Amino acid sequence: MNHPTTAPAPGALILRLRGVGKKFGAVTALEDIDLDVHAGEVVALVGDNGAGKSTLVKVLAGVHQPTSGTIEVSGNPVTLDTPGRALELGIATVFQDLALCENLDVVANLFLGQEIGPWAMDEVQMEVRAWTLLQELAARIPSVREPVASLSGGQRQTVAIARSLLLEPQIIMLDEPTAALGVAQTAEVLNLIERVRARGHGVILISHNMEDVRAVANRIVVLRLGRNNGVFTADTSHQELVAAITGASENSVSRRAARKREDMKREDMEQIQ
Numbered sequence: 001m002n003h004p005t006t007a008p009a010p011g012a013l014i015l016r017l018r019g020v021g022k023k024f025g026a027v028t029a030l031e032d033i034d035l036d037v038h039a040g041e042v043v044a045l046v047g048d049n050g051a052g053k054s055t056l057v058k059v060l061a062g063v064h065q066p067t068s069g070t071i072e073v074s075g076n077p078v079t080l081d082t083p084g085r086a087l088e089l090g091i092a093t094v095f096q097d098l099a100l101c102e103n104l105d106v107v108a109n110l111f112l113g114q115e116i117g118p119w120a121m122d123e124v125q126m127e128v129r130a131w132t133l134l135q136e137l138a139a140r141i142p143s144v145r146e147p148v149a150s151l152s153g154g155q156r157q158t159v160a161i162a163r164s165l166l167l168e169p170q171i172i173m174l175d176e177p178t179a180a181l182g183v184a185q186t187a188e189v190l191n192l193i194e195r196v197r198a199r200g201h202g203v204i205l206i207s208h209n210m211e212d213v214r215a216v217a218n219r220i221v222v223l224r225l226g227r228n229n230g231v232f233t234a235d236t237s238h239q240e241l242v243a244a245i246t247g248a249s250e251n252s253v254s255r256r257a258a259r260k261r262e263d264m265k266r267e268d269m270e271q272i273q
């Protein structure tokens with residue numbers, strides 16, 4: 001199945017993961033992950049270092065193969081065995097390094113690698129398409145003939161996001177898009193994410209910044225130690241989110257139960273010896 005040419009209905013379930021796991025040898029990076037993404041929503045993926053966010057992004061980008069579980073795109077089971085296949089199925093990823101060419105201008109960066117293919121066009125057509133897309137995104141880029149080297153961090157992020165939209169993906173994954181940005185540029189990128197959502201794409205936003213996440217996400221999916229640890233809404237308090245991320249929500253009752261289990265195990269061992 002290739003990705004449908006007609007846009008999914010707003011709110012349609014476009015991505016569904018059930019029981020997805022990923023082991024690297026003896027290391028379990030992901031275990032039993034469920035994730036739903038609908039058309040026209042921003043799902044934030046948050047978690048501490050090592051929680052499994054990057055691994056999940058790479059599974060969805062076709063870089064890593066899951067060791068268990070199922071992935072469905074628009075209701076059809078899929079195998080994302082290469083990055084090209086993920087793109088064909090309408091899953092685009094903007095990695096943290098952005099992969100832009102500093103010495104090339106905005107138009108050249110937007111169409112990089114697509115000189116042959118659906119967007120094979122002449123220079124004028126490419127420039128018009130670039131302007132149209134950037135205007136639609138209300139992107140603040142001074143000129144599409146500006147080399148990327150002279151753009152700000154926020155503008156570079158915009159170019160990278162616009163490039164991934166050229167193929168009209170159903171889902172766009174953004175890996176820490178505001179990590180290196182100041183306040184004004186962060187606001188610009190958050191506005192851009194809202195406009196991408198308004199175009200009907202499903203957005204998966206990976207971020208360490210709870211303020212950013214709460215500002216734009218419809219739902220916040222917490223990963224902890226490679227597992228799901230709750231799904232929250234944007235009005236969830238900072239403390240509650242941090243508790244889910246760090247595991248501080250494991251309250252004194254569950255700690256007491258764990259202590260009892262340990263005591264019982266010790267007593268059993270003593271009886272055996």
Ligand SMILES: Nc1ncnc2c1ncn2[C@@H]1O[C@H](COP(=O)(O)OP(=O)(O)OP(=O)(O)O)[C@@H](O)[C@H]1O
Nearest residue numbers: 024027028029047048049050051052053054055056
């Ligand atoms: N290629 C690999 N080989 C072995 N183990 C790996 C590999 N990639 C990730 N891991 C392990 O999988 C677990 C999850 O890592 P991952 O990088 O996905 O977490 P993360 O949430 O993205 O963390 P961070 O925020 O630090 O990037 C970690 O224990 C990590 O050491």
